[in-house]
Amino acid sequence: xxxxxxxxxxxxxxxxxxxxxxxxxxxxxxxxxxxxxxxxxxxxxxxxxxxxxxxxxxxxxxxxxxxxxxxxxxxxxxxxxxxxxxxxxxxxxxxxx
Amino acid sequence: xxxxxxxxxxxxxxxxxxxxxxxxxxxxxxxxxxxxxxxxxxxxxxxxxxxxxxxxxxxxxxxxxxxxxxxxxxxxxxxxxxxxxxxxxxxxxxxxx
DNA sequence: TCCATATATCGAGTAAAGACGATATATGGT
DNA sequence: ACCATATATCGTCTTTACTCGATATATGGA
Numbered sequence: 276x277x278x279x280x281x282x283x284x285x286x287x288x289x290x291x292x293x294x295x296x297x298x299x300x301x302x303x304x305x306x307x308x309x310x311x312x313x314x315x316x317x318x319x320x321x322x323x324x325x326x327x328x329x330x331x332x333x334x335x336x337x338x339x340x341x342x343x344x345x346x347x348x349x350x351x352x353x354x355x356x357x358x359x360x361x362x363x364x365x366x367x368x369x370x371x372x
Numbered sequence: 373x374x375x376x377x378x379x380x381x382x383x384x385x386x387x388x389x390x391x392x393x394x395x396x397x398x399x400x401x402x403x404x405x406x407x408x409x410x411x412x413x414x415x416x417x418x419x420x421x422x423x424x425x426x427x428x429x430x431x432x433x434x435x436x437x438x439x440x441x442x443x444x445x446x447x448x449x450x451x452x453x454x455x456x457x458x459x460x461x462x463x464x465x466x467x468x469x
Numbered sequence: 470t471c472c473a474t475a476t477a478t479c480g481a482g483t484a485a486a487g488a489c490g491a492t493a494t495a496t497g498g499t
Numbered sequence: 500a501c502c503a504t505a506t507a508t509c510g511t512c513t514t515t516a517c518t519c520g521a522t523a524t525a526t527g528g529a
Contacts, residue, residue, distance in 0.1 A: 279385055285469075286383035287517085288376055294469065317476060329518050331477055350475045350526045365466050372382075372391065372458060384487085414506060426488055428507055447496045447505045 276341060278371070281364050284340035290333050293320055294342060297356045314346060314353025373438060375468070378461050381437035387430050390417055391439060394453045411443060411450025 284290055296303045300311040304319050320330045334354060337343045341360040346353045381387055393400045397408040401416050417427045431451060434440045438457040443450045 279383075279388070282379065282383045282388075286376075286380045289517095291376070291379075318474095325517095326519055327476075328478080328520075332517080335477080347476095347526090350473095352476065361469060365462075365469060369462050369466070372462060386487095415504095422487095423489055424506075425490075425508080429487080432507080444496090444506095447503095449506065 276360060276363050276367070278364065278367055281340045281342060281360075284336050284342055287333070287336075289323055289325065290337055292323060293333060293337065294356060294361075296320070297343070297354065309348075309351065309353070313348060314344075314355040316351040316353050320354075373457060373460050373464070375461065375464055378437045378439065378457075381433050381439055384430070384433075386420055386422065387434055389420060390430060390434065391453060391458075393417070394440070394451065406445075406448065406450070410445060411441075411452040413448040413450050417451075 285294075297315060300307075300315050304311060304315050307315065307319055309316065317331060317334055318327070320334065321327060323330065325333075334343070338345055338354075342357055342364075343354045344357045346355070382391075394412060397404075397412050401408060401412050404412065404416055406413065414428060414431055415424070417431065418424060420427065422430075431440070435442055435451075439454055439461075440451045441454045443452075
């Protein structure tokens, strides 16, 4: 759990928005073919208006920071919030900051 | 209280370090001529190894984000943590993130 | 094996952040 | 008025981040 890396990952509105969407996937990704319990697959986030490669880069940043988990199913990769890391980060930040 | 601006301000190790030093000024700035109750004056932070102008820019970023307060006394400007804003930010982040 | 789809990575261009020294501004003292 | 000190701002350079289209990789199906 790298606090600095997480803070950098959180310092971009698009990535905050992605994390926020993932809090209630049913409110934002009901059009997804696959059940939302698996997570939300990458292409869904292109609704933010950015290109596929840019979205992939943001998801990579979130994933490297540990804020989301990924799970490959077939040709898709499903993203979920990593609630454990998020909670641990908030706890540490509340202590340290 | 601009959450995005605060997150950006926190996304640099030097600024985190400054905020951390300000938690216990007596542990880090006992050499200061002025009483620490007034705050810590800008030049004290040059101990991080950065130039005067760079330190000033970091302090400006923290101040604009509302994470520190400033108080001019004579030719010095004293910096203190803004505990109210910090607490409000942590509360909102814990809710929103 | 070949093609379609999903995602990642590459290369290049632009924008933003960080750093510096030099200079400007503000204050206080003589 | 002049000089010294503290801080901010300016101009410039370097580095990092963001974005894109194009290409590579991985999977699945025909």
